[in-house]
Amino acid sequence: MPRHFLTGTELTRDELLTLVDRAIELKADPLGSAALAGKSIGLIFQKPSTRTRLSFEAGVFELGGNPIILRPDEMQLSRGEPVRDTAYVLSRHVAAFGIRTHADALVEELAEHASVPVFNMLTAEHHPCQALADLMTLKETFGRLDGLVLTYVGDGNNVARSLALLGTRAGIEVRVAAPAGYQLEDGTGAQLFDDPTAAVAGANAVYTDVWVSMGDEETAAQRRAALASYRVDDALLDHAAPDAIALHDLPAHPGDEITAEVLYGARQRIWDQAENRRHAQKALLELLLR
Numbered sequence: 371m372p373r374h375f376l377t378g379t380e381l382t383r384d385e386l387l388t389l390v391d392r393a394i395e396l397k398a399d400p401l402g403s404a405a406l407a408g409k410s411i412g413l414i415f416q417k418p419s420t421r422t423r424l425s426f427e428a429g430v431f432e433l434g435g436n437p438i439i440l441r442p443d444e445m446q447l448s449r450g451e452p453v454r455d456t457a458y459v460l461s462r463h464v465a466a467f468g469i470r471t472h473a474d475a476l477v478e479e480l481a482e483h484a485s486v487p488v489f490n491m492l493t494a495e496h497h498p499c500q501a502l503a504d505l506m507t508l509k510e511t512f513g514r515l516d517g518l519v520l521t522y523v524g525d526g527n528n529v530a531r532s533l534a535l536l537g538t539r540a541g542i543e544v545r546v547a548a549p550a551g552y553q554l555e556d557g558t559g560a561q562l563f564d565d566p567t568a569a570v571a572g573a574n575a576v577y578t579d580v581w582v583s584m585g586d587e588e589t590a591a592q593r594r595a596a597l598a599s600y601r602v603d604d605a606l607l608d609h610a611a612p613d614a615i616a617l618h619d620l621p622a623h624p625g626d627e628i629t630a631e632v633l634y635g636a637r638q639r640i641w642d643q644a645e646n647r648r649h650a651q652k653a654l655l656e657l658l659l660r
């Protein structure tokens with residue numbers, strides 16, 4: 371059975387912590403691994419992508435491999451080719467493949483039929499590759515993960531869920547502050563808050579994401595109204611630990627979920643976080659293809 375990475379919870383705690391350390395090593399020596407020499411990696415994008423495409427395409431290249439970008443309008447999948455057949459054919463050509471799409475069920479069906487590893491590059495419910503880069507950024511900043519407090523403020527979405535699942539697995543206390551109707555479900559390991567100020571108290575990191583995710587466009591106005599008091603600004607950050615950092619997976623919307631002062635300010639590690647996607651995903655590909 372190939373190893374898949376659909377929610378991230380396929381990794382044991384030890385594997386996750388080792389992956390984060392390996393990502394930091396690869397950042398120091400970007401061409402230090404030829405794990406993908408002679409191999410191609412399929413990257414299917416059924417939603418827009420900036421960071422995920424850049425980081426996977428450049429990362430596969432750095433590992434000596436060949437990234438193949440697949441867009442829906444270029445694939446027979448969008449003309450009715452069965453998911454099962456798509457998984458069979460991809461498995462005959464590439465060493466692993468990732469997909470960014472809406473439904474988690476599609477990724478699960480691909481994985482069920484693939485004979486190579488399948489990885490989730492963002493679905494409606496999960497964004498585990500982002501969480502790997504987030505953990506790496508925290509480890510890089512604080513030198514540890516165990517016992518850190520990370521507060522996510524805003525929409526309880528795919529990014530929040532993956533952060534909760536993988537952050538708690540890595541020993542982090544994850545808190546999520548969201549209004550009713552936008553909160554994560556129970557069972558992710560996160561502590562759920564209504565009040566952002568209470569949730570941020572003493573936190574080592576304060577994290578936010580877009581209020582209107584891809585696929586949520588129809589409810590944009592009601593989301594902005596419901597989340598208006600969940601903006602990450604300097605006043606909110608002042609309730610966190612004195613050396614707290616601000617994180618955002620991007621794209622940012624200054625004036626909505628984050629202020630420009632925080633996004634470009636002294637406490638952010640957001641641009642390192644964006645870079646770390648590449649290093650963390652290279653460590654993931656090494657692990658999946660080991």
Ligand SMILES: NC(=O)NCCC[C@H](N)C(=O)O
Binds near residue numbers: 583
């Ligand atoms: N860094 C990223 O990959 N960002 C993608 C956007 C995440 C957002 N929650 C969305 O699903 O649209």
